[in-house]
Amino acid sequence: MKKTIKWTVKEIADAVHGTLNDVEKFGAIEISSAHFDTRQLEAGALFIPLKDKRDGHDFVAQAIEKGAAATLWEGHVAGAPTDFPVIFVADAHSAMNHLAQHYLKKTQAKVVAITGSNGKTTTKDLAASVLSQRFDVYKTQENYNNQIGVPKTILDMPIYTEIVVLEMGMDRPGEVESLASLFHPDVAVVTMIGESHIEFFKTRENIAKNKMAIAKGLRPYGILLYLEDEPLLKALSSQVANTITQRTFGFSPNATFSADQVEEFMHKTTFHLKGHAEEDEWEIPIPGRHNVSNALAAIGIGRSFGLDWSEIKKGLAQVDLTKNRLEWLEGINGVNILNDAYNASPTSMKAALQYFAHLKGDGRKIAVIGDMRELGENSAALHAALADSVDFATFDIVYLYGTEMASLYEVLSTQLPPQRVKYFAKDKMALVSALKAQLTEKDQVLIKSSFGTGLLSIVDDLRIGQGSSHD
Structure with missing residues (x-):
């Protein structure tokens, strides 16, 4: 069932504490959605020009071409559209919050x-x-x-x-x-x-x-x-x-x-x-x-x-789970891939490794783990500490990827023979090639990292009928 929002432009202007350029001419126009990304924008939408890496005001003309029915516009920015419904606000992000509050109250x-x-x-x-x-x-x-x-x-x-x-x-x-x-x-x-x-x-x-x-x-x-x-x-x-x-x-x-x-x-x-x-x-x-x-x-x-x-x-x-969180996928050569490459912290990394270690199966256990991000000055120590969660008795091969994983490699390379621990600092293609050459039927492969490490592309490369490009 499609939602049936019917805001008027005047209602939105009041909700966001803004000023509509022409209440008499535009106030009764109906709005059916609100977007800050022109790629998602639908006809009849309000466009919200947020400032991030790019200034959303630069995309207002594009939003109008795609069918936007009105736009917010920060008052200090020059070049507002003419003969089009414009709601002037002090800050577009604050206005977005006010509109969300208004809608929450309305529903x-x-x-x-x-x-x-x-x-x-x-x-x-x-x-x-x-x-x-x-x-x-x-x-x-x-x-x-x-x-x-x-x-x-x-x-x-x-x-x-x-x-x-x-x-x-x-x-x-x-x-x-x-x-x-x-x-x-x-x-x-x-x-x-x-x-x-x-x-x-x-x-x-x-x-x-x-x-x-x-x-x-x-x-x-x-x-x-x-x-x-x-x-x-x-x-x-x-x-x-x-x-x-x-x-x-x-x-x-x-x-x-x-x-x-x-x-x-x-x-x-x-x-x-x-x-x-x-x-x-x-x-x-x-x-x-x-x-x-x-x-x-x-x-x-x-x-x-x-x-x-x-x-x-x-x-x-009967839960419907968000993708890329401890998700089992069918891989090439009859392997089972446990994909958890969307997010990682020391706590979640240890939990995934411990679960994987205790899992029963007929094939080998292969762990592919990438950098954990935003750990600051503690990063080296926190990566090295993961060694305590690598079960030497059950993990057949451990692949490490990313510059921060060098700290863990230093520890594991003294405890495991070279054929059981492999390190790739930046070369994803080399990592993929090594994995494809190694994987055999019934192997279980855990892939775990922070999203920014980019190991989701490795997941795609190891899945049947998938493929991806690498940096």
């Missing part, structure tokens, strides 16, 4: 906001699947989880949306608190604290403070869910306003939503939920013990909205 959709160093995307997917058992739900698409992506998600949601599940990421201090304060979640979740973006935060304690600041934006009497197993979050929980209901999840028996008896398989993970019958086994179609923690968060979200256990269980079992 009266409830808001679930999810943050954390790892697990945000999987928890979002699980939560959306659970909640959709009873409600009309819209969730963050792809990686739109930043200062631009969150309001875009809201503006993209269908008008009949009852709950929007927002993933909130951060690169710099204050970003999560800012987003939560703009869009006031009814339920907020903090998944875990790792080392992602530690270059900008210096310590895990600072990361925890900035993630836990999501609670400051909660609606009065909202619900905060956080990982019981993380001491940094437990310590900060005492600073949360006493009007907020706090619940926890994790493997600790003290958690509100707790699991044990976890069993990991190639395409699923099973567990038992605290307080439920011994024979009542829960299942998620996702590999990895760490994803049970994400499922527990989703269970807590479902219960926060009054879903019964059977609805939650069904939602977990």
Whole structure:
């Protein structure tokens, strides 16, 4: 069902605190969507000229050619279109936030906001699947989880949306608190604290403070869910306003939503939920013990909205996952590829390596791991520390890629013979050639790295019927 937004240009001008160039002539024109990218723009849309690497004002003429019905325009920028609906604003990004706030109020959709160093995307997917058992739900698409992506998600949601599940990421201090304060979640979740973006935060304690600041934006009497197993979050929980209901999840028996008896398989993970019958086994179609923690968060979200256990269980079992997160793919020569090359931090890298090590299979286990980004002055030490998660007894060959992985190679090359650890600093083609020459039927291949390392192109090269180019 297509959304049926019908803003008028005058309504938008009022919502963004802007000035329409001709209210009488243009005020009643109807707008059906809002975009900042002309490649996605539809006829009848509002164009939002954001400034990033390029100035969006340079693309207004193109937006008009593609059928835009109106545009925002920052008042200090010269050259605004004439004889076309123009809403003058002080700042286009702020105006976009105001419009998203207006639309959220108009739909009266409830808001679930999810943050954390790892697990945000999987928890979002699980939560959306659970909640959709009873409600009309819209969730963050792809990686739109930043200062631009969150309001875009809201503006993209269908008008009949009852709950929007927002993933909130951060690169710099204050970003999560800012987003939560703009869009006031009814339920907020903090998944875990790792080392992602530690270059900008210096310590895990600072990361925890900035993630836990999501609670400051909660609606009065909202619900905060956080990982019981993380001491940094437990310590900060005492600073949360006493009007907020706090619940926890994790493997600790003290958690509100707790699991044990976890069993990991190639395409699923099973567990038992605290307080439920011994024979009542829960299942998620996702590999990895760490994803049970994400499922527990989703269970807590479902219960926060009054879903019964059977609805939650069904939602977990039929989740539609965002691509490139622990995704099994069929590869060349009959190999099985475990693709997790979209994101990586020391915590998620260790979790993936540990899951992969314990996985049963007939073929060899081959790990292809690339650089983890934005670790700052700690990068060399954090890469080297991954050696503790490389199971020498089960990993047949380890391929390392990227300049930062030199630190791990220095450690592993003293512990493994040359035929079991290979290092490629920059040459992806050489890495692909080495892999293709080595892979045989039933081999299991883990590919894990930060997105910027570019190992997704390696995934494409190793898949049947795929191909890609390399830098």
